[in-house]
Amino acid sequence: MKNSFRQSMNWLHTWSGFVFAWLLYFIFVTGTLGYFEDEIDRWLKPEMTPVAQQIDNREILINAEQHLTQVADNSPSWYISYPANRSPFVNISWLQLADPANNIDKEWREKNIDLNTNQVVDVRDTAGGMTLYRLHYNLHYIPSTIAYIIVSLATMFMLIGLITGVIIHKKIFIEFFTFRANKGLRSWLDIHNIMSVLPLPFHLMITYSGLLLLMSVSMIGVINSNFGAGKDDSKKFYKLATAEHSEQQQTLIKPQDLSADTVLLDAQARYPTQNISYIGVLKRTTDDVHYEVWFDNHQGIELVSHLTYHQHEGQIVVDISGEKVGEAAQIYDLLEHLHEGLFADIYLRWLYFLSGLMGCAMIATGCIIWLNKRLKNANPNKLFDRTYTLARLNIAVVVGLPIALAVFFYSNRLLPIEMANRAQWEMHSLFISLGLGLIICLFHPNKHLWRNSLWLCALSFLILPLVNFLTTGHNLFSSFLQQDWQMLAFDLTMLATGAASAWAALALGQKANLSQTGVNS
Amino acid sequence: MIFVEIILITAGFVCLALSLSRHYEQIFNKKHRLSQKRMFQLRYAGCSWLALSLYLTISVEGIALGITYWSGLATLVSLVIAMLLTYIAKD
Numbered sequence: 001m002k003n004s005f006r007q008s009m010n011w012l013h014t015w016s017g018f019v020f021a022w023l024l025y026f027i028f029v030t031g032t033l034g035y036f037e038d039e040i041d042r043w044l045k046p047e048m049t050p051v052a053q054q055i056d057n058r059e060i061l062i063n064a065e066q067h068l069t070q071v072a073d074n075s076p077s078w079y080i081s082y083p084a085n086r087s088p089f090v091n092i093s094w095l096q097l098a099d100p101a102n103n104i105d106k107e108w109r110e111k112n113i114d115l116n117t118n119q120v121v122d123v124r125d126t127a128g129g130m131t132l133y134r135l136h137y138n139l140h141y142i143p144s145t146i147a148y149i150i151v152s153l154a155t156m157f158m159l160i161g162l163i164t165g166v167i168i169h170k171k172i173f174i175e176f177f178t179f180r181a182n183k184g185l186r187s188w189l190d191i192h193n194i195m196s197v198l199p200l201p202f203h204l205m206i207t208y209s210g211l212l213l214l215m216s217v218s219m220i221g222v223i224n225s226n227f228g229a230g231k232d233d234s235k236k237f238y239k240l241a242t243a244e245h246s247e248q249q250q251t252l253i254k255p256q257d258l259s260a261d262t263v264l265l266d267a268q269a270r271y272p273t274q275n276i277s278y279i280g281v282l283k284r285t286t287d288d289v290h291y292e293v294w295f296d297n298h299q300g301i302e303l304v305s306h307l308t309y310h311q312h313e314g315q316i317v318v319d320i321s322g323e324k325v326g327e328a329a330q331i332y333d334l335l336e337h338l339h340e341g342l343f344a345d346i347y348l349r350w351l352y353f354l355s356g357l358m359g360c361a362m363i364a365t366g367c368i369i370w371l372n373k374r375l376k377n378a379n380p381n382k383l384f385d386r387t388y389t390l391a392r393l394n395i396a397v398v399v400g401l402p403i404a405l406a407v408f409f410y411s412n413r414l415l416p417i418e419m420a421n422r423a424q425w426e427m428h429s430l431f432i433s434l435g436l437g438l439i440i441c442l443f444h445p446n447k448h449l450w451r452n453s454l455w456l457c458a459l460s461f462l463i464l465p466l467v468n469f470l471t472t473g474h475n476l477f478s479s480f481l482q483q484d485w486q487m488l489a490f491d492l493t494m495l496a497t498g499a500a501s502a503w504a505a506l507a508l509g510q511k512a513n514l515s516q517t518g519v520n521s
Numbered sequence: 522m523i524f525v526e527i528i529l530i531t532a533g534f535v536c537l538a539l540s541l542s543r544h545y546e547q548i549f550n551k552k553h554r555l556s557q558k559r560m561f562q563l564r565y566a567g568c569s570w571l572a573l574s575l576y577l578t579i580s581v582e583g584i585a586l587g588i589t590y591w592s593g594l595a596t597l598v599s600l601v602i603a604m605l606l607t608y609i610a611k612d
Contacts, residue, residue, distance in 0.1 A: 176603075178543065178606075181608075194600070194603055198600050343586070344589075348589065348593060351590075351593030358600070
């Protein structure tokens with residue numbers, strides 16, 4: 001039992017942080033990347049052609065429907081996606097039905113349409129930005145429910161870490177801007193404080209909303225005791241909880257005229273200032289075909305997100321979706337939107353990204369402080385000394401994860417296009433790199449490990465745009481000239497990351513020597 | 522709007538930073554000590570600038586988006602100021 005409250009909180013902060021530190025670092029890095037999911041996705045699919053000029057919605061619709069009829073005539077669900085702010089592409093997607101005889105799974109398929117040729121483009125099979133960002137709650141290789149439980153637990157400890165951190169930081173206002181460089185442990189503590197306190201609103205929001213998003217896992221007992229534990233019972237809960245206000249209005253469309261084209265015209269007439277992001281054709285194989293029109297999220301916080309057109313009692317009606325019925329559901333929605341940041345414009349998105357990166361730095365510096373405090377009493381001459389081993393493994397995680405991400409990007413460019421299970425192998429290469437890193441760091445001598453790792457990281461990122469050019473022809477100049485902003489921004493960000501890593505390698509070069517008294521002491 | 526916002530928030534955080542004796546002496550070279558009166562003036566001014574910037578974001582973007590934007594910009598600006606203070610002090 002500690003003597004004072006603050007000492008207890010200090011103990012709690014240290015050990016609640018320790019338990020899930022590396023997992024939380026993984027979550028923060030992959031989650032932060034998720035804010036640029038669309039942009040990363042564009043880079044991972046270089047065959048796609050971005051739409052730079054103004055388009056005619058109706059023409060695209062006709063063309064898209066032709067393609068869909070060719071490839072997906074027996075599919076019950078079609079979607080046509082229009083160029084949106086962060087995703088300037090025309091795509092068609094459909095639900096492919098299962099065909100056990102031919103070993104075909106039930107899954108969503110997507111194809112990109114090149115507006116210059118009106119042809120479907122063959123895009124490489126890739127895990128995509130979506131799989132990358134989903135790592136932060138699905139983890140990988142384990143069933144998703146178990147992943148949710150682990151991530152939820154880690155998030156709870158993160159919240160404890162944040163709150164105890166604020167409690168024990170006596171001089172939180174006085175030291176708000178303080179960073180005393182070149183003073184060893186004091187400097188690391190200052191940086192840890194800056195990375196935690198300055199983005200504190202973001203950290204608290206992201207952690208609490210993260211817990212909320214996983215509430216159906218952590219609070220499963222509440223749902224079970226109120227609704228029952230069966231699958232139908234949880235569906236009942238879900239339907240009640242997510243019930244939306246929906247306004248049904250008459251339309252002037254005649255039942256025999258109901259088609260995607262007439263629906264598009266009606267939707268554009270109702271909301272002329274809103275950009276359409278998707279048109280969906282659902283329940284195609286039944287008599288009761290539904291048409292959905294979705295609007296681009298970026299156009300401000302507008303309550304209407306989608307319209308559903310269908311036949312009702314002989315007339316064509318439109319259901320206009322509104323906000324959730326339940327107040328708790330509305331609060332959930334607000335926190336979910338804040339967490340995901342889908343509403344954010346490009347400036348706010350970069351601010352989200354910055355705060356996320358500061359969160360990664362918060363966790364990494366926390367690990368380094370924990371280690372440095374104990375390296376003083378460790379034996380530098382024994383390779384497998386407990387603390388020194390942990391310190392080397394720490395480098396494998398903190399620097400190794402960015403390197404693994406670079407390897408993932410390389411695999412997208414270098415794996416053969418026709419390879420079987422290509423998307424899975426991209427992910428495998430990420431984790432193989434992480435695993436190799438752990439093994440290498442385990443046996444690498446303490447001396448120069450930080451420096452070598454940081455240089456490897458710098459090189460991996462700096463060379464990536466070159467490999468992009470050599471394998472696909474995309475480069476900084478062509479991206480700029482073709483107004484392919486996502487491709488350009490990705491390549492530039494890779495160069496910036498490489499440069500930052502090189503700077504760190506140089507800055508630490510003279511001082512960091514794990515075999516002496518730890519990092520930067 | 523973002524440009525104006527950054528200027529207002531910068532003004533706010535600069536005043537608040539100067540209201541702390543550690544940073545006041547970094548900038549004014551230990552010649553002047555921060556008086557109690559000056560400290561209150563700077564704190565009041567700093568909070569006013571920040572409140573004004575918050576009012577601006579909320580009035581332009583609405584309460585939810587306004588608070589979000591303000592928090593994000595405040596993080597960015599205070600990070601830059603903290604880093605500048607460290608490296609100015611070295612000279």
